[in-house]
Amino acid sequence: MSEYNFAYLDEQTKRMIRRAILKGLAIPGYQVPFASREMPMPYGWGTGGVQVSAACLMPEDVLKVIDQGADDTNNAVSIRKFFEKTANVETTAATSEATLIQTRHRIPEEDLTEDQILVYQVPIPEPLRFLEPRETETRKMHALEEYGLMYVKLYEDISQHGQIATSYSYPLKIEGRYVMDPSPIPKFDNPKMEMSAIQLFGAGREQRIYAVPPYTKAVSLDFEDYPFEAMKADGCCALCGADHTYLDEVIIDDDGGRMFVCSDTDYCESRRAAGHVGAQATPQNQEAAAS
């Protein structure tokens, strides 16, 4: 612990990131450039999210890290250990106990409160990047509020597939001004972005920070005749039986067998502990008795 400055980053770096976060909150959805540092992990593993978390953490925080909804996957475990070592903060898997949640590509199923902060890891912060590769141009498009190209893309989805086929990183318009990439969360999570918690987004490789304050209007782009739809796989969680959560598809044999399980592991476990049983699960107290 004593070998590191609190939360790894030096104080000057944290001040620079903090100023970017505050300007991001003042201009919701606008991508604030910041001088991203090299972190002791490769790009694509959450270097932006980690820097934002490091600038926000205080010793009394309780940290939760999720990767695609799960607390026990490689990325989540390594980032949690990183902050246990460098910031000596308490960590948890329970959504309601956490004060700061760093997430890769999911919003927890449980509603967040005003006292919580959600930090997203963002690979490509620019929603227009795959439509216009030049940063000089996309910056001008945001300045002029010129988002026609994005609507053309959604229209082409409809003309090719009969529906808007974009299923993740689904663009939103924040407070009626900036079109924002919500990071690659499934569009099932988009309606949750109007929430009570502070949402911060960090893109390390692309050197951008942006933010959505609580209760900010976040509207998924759509058309009058093709309204936005939050999609999920048809089915129920095989473990807890939930039919209202985002589901992961798990292949279980070589014959095309599969099961659906909640992507949010903490939510699924708390439902099972509360006695909900899915089609392929045994009740938890029986499992305990068998072992």
Next chain:
Amino acid sequence: MTSTSSLEGGFTDAPVEAAQSFRKIMNVMAKPGTIEELSIAVPPAPLSTAAGSLLLTLCDAQTPIYLARKFDNPAIKQWITFHCNSPFSDAENCMFALGVWEDLQPLHDFPIGTPEYPDRSATLIVEMDELTASSTELSGPGIKDTHQLSLPDVTAFQKNAMLFPLGLDFYFTSGEKIAALPRTTKVKLSAENV
């Protein structure tokens, strides 16, 4: 409490105290009208504890500061120079400005950002005699229904909000209290004052 020397009154445990201060600052900026207490720094008068803590948390050699009139005094300058190492500038080139409301006028001197980079705008720290949840009604991002805050003006903040996404962002400090008003907040006189 006023420190007699410019070397005193800073953070004693900078990484932790700066983190705790920042979380309060972020909370007031994300939820305009919320009043928090910042009580760590002991800066020279007339600089308040809250404003001093804010400078220690956010300012360094990369942030030119504009000191308006009575805050432009040697004791404050020495304290900021020692603890933050910030350069001082005029209103047109500052990132942070510090003063009472009357001394910070006219607001159009301050940078409001450019259409491509609206974040390159000044943040004004307005020292107030008192700060209470009254008189002006705030609504917008970060506010569930409405908040009340004793702002020093109304039309100036309405004009600032019309510049969105450009514009200035404000902190209001009084003793240990701090609140904030970003450019997105819509401001009007509370019903009882109309």
